[in-house]
Amino acid sequence: MTESNGPEPIDIISPATGEITGHADRTTIHAEGHWHQVFHCLVLRPKEGTIVLQRRAQTKMAFPGLLDLSVTGHLASGETPLQGLREYEEELGVPIAPDVLISLGTRLLADDNGEGRNREMVHLFFVLDDRPLTDYRPPATEVDGLVEITADDFLTILSDPTAMATCSTTSSAAPTKPSHQSISQRDLVEGSDGYWVVLAVMAKRALSGETLLAI
Secondary structure, three states: OOOOOOOOOOOEEEOOOOOOEEEEEEEHHHHHHOOOEEEEEEEEEEEOOOOEEEEOOOOOOOOOEEEEEEOOEEEEOOOHHEEEEEEEEHHHHHOOHHOOEEEEEEEEEEEEEOOOOOEEEEEEEEEEOOOHHHHHOOOOOOOEEEEEEHHHHHHHHHHHHOOOOEEEEEEOOOOOOOOOEEEEEHOOOOOOEEEEEEEEHHHHHHHOOOOOOOO
Protein backbone atom coordinates (compact mmCIF):
# COMPACT_ATOMS: atom_id res chain seq x y z
CA MET A 1 0.00 0.00 0.00
CA THR A 2 3.05 2.20 0.09
CA GLU A 3 5.35 3.88 -2.38
CA SER A 4 8.40 6.03 -1.84
CA ASN A 5 9.87 8.41 -4.39
CA GLY A 6 13.54 9.27 -4.69
CA PRO A 7 16.90 7.46 -4.56
CA GLU A 8 17.45 7.65 -0.81
CA PRO A 9 18.49 4.37 0.84
CA ILE A 10 16.07 2.40 2.98
CA ASP A 11 16.98 0.39 6.06
CA ILE A 12 16.69 -3.40 5.84
CA ILE A 13 15.40 -4.75 9.15
CA SER A 14 14.83 -7.99 11.00
CA PRO A 15 11.07 -8.62 11.18
CA ALA A 16 11.51 -10.31 14.55
CA THR A 17 13.34 -7.50 16.32
CA GLY A 18 13.22 -4.42 14.07
CA GLU A 19 17.02 -4.32 14.18
CA ILE A 20 18.67 -2.72 11.15
CA THR A 21 20.68 -5.30 9.22
CA GLY A 22 21.59 -3.36 6.08
CA HIS A 23 20.53 -0.76 3.54
CA ALA A 24 19.32 -0.77 -0.08
CA ASP A 25 17.47 1.37 -2.58
CA ARG A 26 13.71 0.94 -3.04
CA THR A 27 14.02 -1.06 -6.24
CA THR A 28 16.35 -3.60 -4.62
CA ILE A 29 14.21 -3.72 -1.47
CA HIS A 30 11.15 -4.79 -3.45
CA ALA A 31 12.95 -6.95 -5.99
CA GLU A 32 14.65 -9.05 -3.30
CA GLY A 33 11.87 -8.93 -0.71
CA HIS A 34 13.77 -7.29 2.13
CA TRP A 35 11.87 -6.30 5.26
CA HIS A 36 11.69 -2.53 5.70
CA GLN A 37 9.68 0.09 7.61
CA VAL A 38 6.76 2.22 6.40
CA PHE A 39 4.63 5.01 7.86
CA HIS A 40 0.83 4.73 7.54
CA CYS A 41 -1.61 7.37 8.76
CA LEU A 42 -5.40 7.45 8.60
CA VAL A 43 -7.20 10.78 9.09
CA LEU A 44 -10.56 10.59 10.89
CA ARG A 45 -13.23 13.33 11.22
CA PRO A 46 -14.99 12.65 14.55
CA LYS A 47 -17.83 15.16 14.07
CA GLU A 48 -18.74 13.61 10.72
CA GLY A 49 -17.92 10.00 11.60
CA THR A 50 -15.84 9.74 8.45
CA ILE A 51 -12.50 8.45 7.18
CA VAL A 52 -10.29 10.34 4.70
CA LEU A 53 -8.64 8.33 1.93
CA GLN A 54 -6.30 9.50 -0.81
CA ARG A 55 -6.54 8.60 -4.47
CA ARG A 56 -3.05 7.74 -5.63
CA ALA A 57 -1.65 9.74 -8.54
CA GLN A 58 -1.79 8.08 -11.94
CA THR A 59 1.99 8.44 -12.16
CA LYS A 60 2.65 6.15 -9.18
CA MET A 61 4.47 2.89 -9.91
CA ALA A 62 2.22 0.94 -7.58
CA PHE A 63 -1.59 1.05 -7.65
CA PRO A 64 -2.03 4.23 -9.72
CA GLY A 65 -5.47 5.80 -9.37
CA LEU A 66 -6.61 3.56 -6.51
CA LEU A 67 -7.69 4.61 -3.01
CA ASP A 68 -5.15 4.27 -0.20
CA LEU A 69 -4.77 5.41 3.41
CA SER A 70 -4.66 9.17 3.97
CA VAL A 71 -0.84 9.12 4.08
CA THR A 72 1.66 6.38 3.32
CA GLY A 73 5.40 6.33 2.79
CA HIS A 74 8.64 4.44 3.26
CA LEU A 75 10.94 5.46 6.09
CA ALA A 76 14.27 6.57 4.72
CA SER A 77 17.46 5.17 6.23
CA GLY A 78 17.88 6.39 9.81
CA GLU A 79 14.36 7.76 10.15
CA THR A 80 12.18 6.97 13.14
CA PRO A 81 8.44 6.27 12.74
CA LEU A 82 7.60 9.79 13.97
CA GLN A 83 9.88 11.28 11.33
CA GLY A 84 7.66 9.62 8.76
CA LEU A 85 5.27 12.46 9.55
CA ARG A 86 7.06 14.46 6.81
CA GLU A 87 4.90 12.42 4.41
CA TYR A 88 1.79 14.09 5.84
CA GLU A 89 2.57 17.52 4.45
CA GLU A 90 4.12 16.07 1.30
CA GLU A 91 0.91 14.18 0.43
CA LEU A 92 -1.88 16.26 2.00
CA GLY A 93 -0.37 19.72 1.67
CA VAL A 94 -0.92 20.75 5.30
CA PRO A 95 1.43 20.62 8.30
CA ILE A 96 0.57 18.74 11.47
CA ALA A 97 2.22 18.47 14.87
CA PRO A 98 3.69 15.13 16.04
CA ASP A 99 1.70 15.24 19.28
CA VAL A 100 -1.61 14.69 17.46
CA LEU A 101 -0.53 11.30 16.17
CA ILE A 102 -2.27 8.35 17.83
CA SER A 103 -0.13 5.23 17.58
CA LEU A 104 -1.80 1.88 16.98
CA GLY A 105 1.49 0.01 17.03
CA THR A 106 3.15 -2.02 14.31
CA ARG A 107 2.02 -4.79 11.98
CA LEU A 108 3.96 -7.01 9.59
CA LEU A 109 2.53 -7.12 6.07
CA ALA A 110 3.80 -9.40 3.31
CA ASP A 111 2.47 -9.69 -0.23
CA ASP A 112 3.64 -9.71 -3.81
CA ASN A 113 1.45 -6.85 -5.03
CA GLY A 114 2.32 -3.40 -6.30
CA GLU A 115 6.05 -2.83 -6.70
CA GLY A 116 7.13 -6.43 -6.19
CA ARG A 117 7.85 -8.44 -3.05
CA ASN A 118 6.52 -6.24 -0.26
CA ARG A 119 7.79 -7.14 3.19
CA GLU A 120 6.82 -4.25 5.42
CA MET A 121 6.83 -3.40 9.12
CA VAL A 122 3.98 -0.90 9.21
CA HIS A 123 3.92 1.85 11.85
CA LEU A 124 0.25 2.87 11.95
CA PHE A 125 -1.12 6.15 13.29
CA PHE A 126 -4.52 7.82 13.41
CA VAL A 127 -5.10 11.57 13.35
CA LEU A 128 -8.39 13.04 14.57
CA ASP A 129 -8.92 16.20 12.52
CA ASP A 130 -12.26 17.75 11.63
CA ARG A 131 -10.99 20.05 8.90
CA PRO A 132 -13.00 19.59 5.67
CA LEU A 133 -11.54 18.04 2.53
CA THR A 134 -11.45 21.48 0.90
CA ASP A 135 -8.79 22.64 3.40
CA TYR A 136 -6.23 20.13 2.08
CA ARG A 137 -3.88 20.90 -0.80
CA PRO A 138 -2.50 17.56 -1.98
CA PRO A 139 0.08 17.97 -4.77
CA ALA A 140 -1.01 16.40 -8.05
CA THR A 141 2.39 14.70 -8.34
CA GLU A 142 1.55 12.62 -5.26
CA VAL A 143 -2.23 12.45 -4.98
CA ASP A 144 -5.06 12.75 -7.51
CA GLY A 145 -7.59 13.71 -4.85
CA LEU A 146 -9.22 12.86 -1.54
CA VAL A 147 -12.30 10.82 -0.66
CA GLU A 148 -14.32 10.95 2.56
CA ILE A 149 -16.40 7.91 3.55
CA THR A 150 -18.33 7.04 6.71
CA ALA A 151 -16.92 4.25 8.84
CA ASP A 152 -20.15 2.27 8.41
CA ASP A 153 -20.07 2.59 4.61
CA PHE A 154 -16.42 1.62 4.60
CA LEU A 155 -17.15 -1.57 6.53
CA THR A 156 -20.03 -2.31 4.17
CA ILE A 157 -17.96 -2.16 1.00
CA LEU A 158 -15.21 -4.20 2.64
CA SER A 159 -17.65 -6.96 3.54
CA ASP A 160 -19.51 -7.01 0.19
CA PRO A 161 -17.58 -6.76 -3.12
CA THR A 162 -20.81 -5.72 -4.90
CA ALA A 163 -21.68 -2.88 -2.50
CA MET A 164 -21.30 0.77 -3.49
CA ALA A 165 -20.98 3.83 -1.27
CA THR A 166 -21.48 7.49 -2.20
CA CYS A 167 -18.65 9.66 -0.89
CA SER A 168 -17.56 13.28 -0.82
CA THR A 169 -14.47 13.89 -2.90
CA THR A 170 -12.07 16.58 -4.05
CA SER A 171 -9.40 16.59 -6.74
CA SER A 172 -5.88 17.95 -6.55
CA ALA A 173 -6.64 20.02 -9.64
CA ALA A 174 -9.62 21.70 -7.93
CA PRO A 175 -9.25 21.14 -4.16
CA THR A 176 -11.87 23.75 -3.18
CA LYS A 177 -14.63 22.28 -5.35
CA PRO A 178 -16.10 19.21 -3.62
CA SER A 179 -18.21 16.69 -5.47
CA HIS A 180 -19.59 13.19 -4.93
CA GLN A 181 -18.76 9.82 -6.39
CA SER A 182 -19.60 6.19 -5.75
CA ILE A 183 -16.85 3.77 -4.79
CA SER A 184 -16.62 0.05 -4.14
CA GLN A 185 -14.08 -2.43 -2.81
CA ARG A 186 -12.55 -2.55 -6.30
CA ASP A 187 -11.44 1.08 -5.95
CA LEU A 188 -9.14 0.26 -3.02
CA VAL A 189 -5.47 -0.61 -3.14
CA GLU A 190 -5.18 -4.36 -2.78
CA GLY A 191 -4.66 -5.20 0.88
CA SER A 192 -3.27 -8.24 2.63
CA ASP A 193 -4.00 -10.19 5.82
CA GLY A 194 -7.32 -8.36 6.37
CA TYR A 195 -5.51 -5.04 6.87
CA TRP A 196 -8.31 -2.88 5.47
CA VAL A 197 -10.86 -4.50 7.78
CA VAL A 198 -8.61 -3.99 10.80
CA LEU A 199 -8.26 -0.31 9.84
CA ALA A 200 -12.00 0.12 9.42
CA VAL A 201 -12.84 -1.52 12.75
CA MET A 202 -10.24 0.53 14.62
CA ALA A 203 -11.40 3.72 12.86
CA LYS A 204 -14.99 3.10 13.93
CA ARG A 205 -13.84 2.55 17.53
CA ALA A 206 -11.85 5.80 17.45
CA LEU A 207 -14.76 7.76 15.96
CA SER A 208 -17.07 6.35 18.64
CA GLY A 209 -14.70 7.36 21.43
CA GLU A 210 -13.93 3.74 22.34
CA THR A 211 -10.59 2.49 23.60
CA LEU A 212 -8.34 1.60 20.71
CA LEU A 213 -6.69 -1.76 20.32
CA ALA A 214 -3.21 -2.34 18.90
CA ILE A 215 -3.03 -3.66 15.37
